[in-house]
Amino acid sequence: MNLAAIDLNLLVAFEALMEERNVTRAGQRIGLAQPSMSSALTRLRALFGDELFIRTAAGMQPTARALALARPIGEALAQIRTTLAPDAGFEPATARRRMTIAVTDYGDLVVVPALVTLLRQEAPGIDLVVRPIADPASSLSALERGDVDALIGGHLPGSGRTMRQRLFDEDFVCIRDKARVTATPLLSADEYLRLPHALFSAAGGDGSPGVVDAILAMEGRKRRVAVTLAHVVAVPFAVAGTDLVATMARRIAGRFAEIAGVALMPLPYDAPSFAIDLLHSRRAASDPALAWFLATIERVGRAL
Template sequence: MNLAAVDLNLLVAFEALMEERNVTRAGRRIGLAQPSMSSALTRLRALFGDELFIRTAAGMQPTARALALARPIGEALSQIRETLAPDTGFEPATARRRMTIAVTDYGDLVVVPALVSLLRQEAPGIDLVVRPIADPAASLAALERGDVDALIGGHLPESARTVRHRLFEEDFVCIRDEDRAAEGAPLTADDYVRLPHALFSSAGGDGSPGVVDAVLAMEGRKRRIAVTLAHVVAVPFAVAGTDLVATMARRVATRFATIAGVTLVPLPYEVPAFAIDLLHSRRATTDPALTWFLATIERVGRSL
């Protein structure tokens, strides 16, 4: 392909179409009337030899070729914008800005307190709004629309229109009442399935089978869920003073061990760790304040 013959504005149009999935909205986003945007799509199809976007009842759906192009084109445009953007001299210590993030319960308990502490030290003029991730798909859509600046948590959905950074990995531990845990040896595999369990399930009921239950099933075993709780912070307090056992993320359990009166004990089964990720829009690199904020979240992740 002769790069001299490629109109860079076509790549901008491609990015807008990928994010909006609608010709009219994509055109409005980059300042083109609907006929001009349709013409850009026609030229894009000729350039890449593919339909790229197919009109359906749900909007313009990208083809496999378009999905494959989304990340490299987005990264290339981000680098160009970053190179051409003027130096605004962003100063965290004096900046005034509001940042909005959406987090899982885990992110709220583990990442947010450390982030707040760092912001108060280094950028006291930046206000932070924290929203819950109740519906991951809805939160991802809010990120893509620009309603939130970042998502933080585990098991976040994939999207070609966002950038994902691994903050750290988390593993699981068991918690028991501190007096019962001190009575004897560490929890055995038999003890684990014999004792009643407390479980956090934001969905209610006894929750859908999770990674722990999948591991037990491979061993031909099953645990009894005696208590199901709607808030993860309630779990250690329910375990304290009872015969219950619970499986929790290590960093969350550590935060509550002393104040709840529980002890951390090793999980007697090999349960895979899970990743805590940061998701943000590809457009973040064009905003010095947001770039700094995201880097700050990554710094927090490295410190945990």
């Protein structure tokens, strides 16, 4: 393909259409009137030999060809913007900015406190707004629209318009009332099944014990859930002073072990770990403040 014969602004139009899924809004985003944006779409279709976007009741939906093009075009444009952008001279210590993230319960309890500490130390002028991820799909849409700057948590859905970075892996442990743990804090598989369990069951919560239940089901075994709780932070306090056992993400259990009076014990089953991810858009390539903020989240993840 002869690049000299191609208007590279068409790629900017393609990116806007992928983001907005609407010709008028895409045109407004890049400063084109609706007729000019429609003309750009016609030229894009001719360039790639594909419809690219099909009108439906739900808006302009990308074809398989458009979805395949989205990531490489987005990355190419991001690289061009980074190369051509002037030095913004971003200084965390003096910057004034508001950042918004959405997090799962896990991210709120484990990642956010360490992130706040770093921000107060290195960028006290940056304000942080933390929203809950109640519905992962809705939070992903908010990220794509630019309403939030990043998502943090486990088991998060992604899309062709977002980027995913693994912060770290998490595994599971058991917790029991500290006074009931013997000098050798180990649970056998039989004892684990014999004891009554406390369970965190909020939809979308990280560290869902469903993984353990699937392992038990493969062996034809089942545990008894004596207490079901809606908030993960309530689990260690419910276990303390009782005969209950619970299965939790290691870092959350460790954060509350001392204050709740519970002890951590190895899980007597080989449960797979799960990833805690950072999701963000490609805007960081042209936004030095956002790039620094995302890098700071990565630093927090490496330290946990």
